[in-house]
Amino acid sequence: MTQTAVETRNLTRRFATLTAVAHLDLRIEQGEVFGLLGPNGSGKTTTIRMLCGLLEPSEGTAVVAGIDVRVAPEQVRQHIGYMSQKFGLYEDLTVAENLAFYGGIYGLGNTALAARISEVVAFLGLQRQVGQLVAQLSGGWKQRLALGCALLHTPPVLFLDEPTAGVDPAARRDFWRMIHDLSRQGTTVIVTTHYMDEAERCGRLAMMSGGHLIALGTAAEVAAQVGGRTLEDAFIILQERAAS
């Protein structure tokens, strides 16, 4: 039996004159790897930020891990992990110091924290980087660390906003393997991307354009709905539609 990890109804966000997300209805089950696909400005990041309580919805509701984001945004935060688009950890701290800081913020006690950090470090393969300053890490290692900080409190729902932007292909492949490992352990992963190969690795995906949900399903289903043979075709059709 699957449980619902995320459910939105009529979720809408307006900025001044622009409607960034319009009337979004989504239902994401526990353990899914769910992709949000769309060109820049299609509303992916705004959607994720609303689900994390970083932006207040203008309209509609969002329930994450069983908690209404608008009613109790602070409680939601204990149940989610989040990786922002721009690398958001402290470059002037070491890998270990960043992990210890976030573990502490998430309320892990000293002994539990030490055990959890070594578990996460092993999972991410960060053993050799632990003592290094984050500023000295390459993009791929920084992404792993960011994932690690988001995982420390074993959140049931994980939001990754373009996690592999600016990372080399080998590191991207490793990163996706870890996403699937997490999914198998029961973590729900919601990930935004505009790489086709990544979108195809998602169980289901939602294609967005101009703040609207325009297709929903597996990669093949979405491609067909938008009117392309492949997902890439669909994406290009979409961009052209938006331009005209």
Next chain:
Amino acid sequence: MIARFWPMFRKEFIQMGRDRLTLGIMIGMPVAQLLLFGFAIQTEVRNLPTVVVDESRTPESRDLIAAFENTGNFRIVAHVDDRPALDRAIARGDAQAGIIVPYDYPRALARGPSATVQVIVDAADPLSSQSAIAAASGVAQARTLAIASRAAGAAAPRVEARVRPRYNPGLRSPTYIVPGLVGVILTLTLVLVTSMAIVRERERGTLEQLIVTPITKTELMLGKIAPYVGVGLIQMTAVLVLGRYVFDVPLTGNVLLLYAIALIFVVASLALGLFISTLVRTQQQAIQVSFFFVLPNILLSGFMFPRQAMPVIFQWVGALLPLTHFLKVLRGILLKGVGFDELWREVAVLTAFSLGLVVLAVRRFHKTLD
């Protein structure tokens, strides 16, 4: 040759207009400076609050006291019965000068050769005390001349003002500068450092990752300022130790009490910086606002210029600065050796400042991106 000058000029002009804060500071700064230097800063101190002990209570003594008041330098705020009451008023800071007319003043005046009046000035404040000293000897000379002209040639007695500068008898400048400097250094460095605390995280992109965690606003704010409380107290110790052993500045009062009150002041300064941090969008703006804040602290707090000499409106502005109240504490404890009984009002005001500013900073901060 100069064709590309115009696009550059236009671009700079547009950007200048978009950065409202910088533009506001560039235009506001000279206006504020002119007003401060033009109106607030008086190096000749008038209306110095003065208490009087008139032991003789005679027409002669009343004449003399009136002569003091007529200079405009002394404003009689109270008549007290004896010397200890006068000392207390000066220690508390209610008065900065005292005039003692001895009971035998009329007799000395009648007999000659000289009649003495004692003037006590609070030399913890250099400009006030210098003005008071000059004015007191001016009064004495004028009285002597007036009496001489009435005596018409006979051997007229002299009126003599014996001035006692209290708390800094040598009128040494380190003695009044160093205690004030403790407060100035603390407020400037601490406000500057925390004014960048939140915007630095915003600019580096670490704030978004941070506010998505369950940390509360109060935890975040208090955690930000706590390390600097220690830094502030170390700064203060450094200045005090140097002041004591290099510049020979006395540490008269209870140093422990000073540290306790300094702790409150340090929190107020840090919270003020944090509040600035929630108002600005970039670190550069934070620095600009902090520097803008420097000016009134130096000029209106009483650090360099006595507040009594300022128009009332600037005294009010000065009262809004935590430094103004902390300076009274510093000079009171270090130079006058006063205790909590004389300083509880300053402690209350500083406590209100630190609590108020922490609450304000927490309220202003939002754990969302808009």
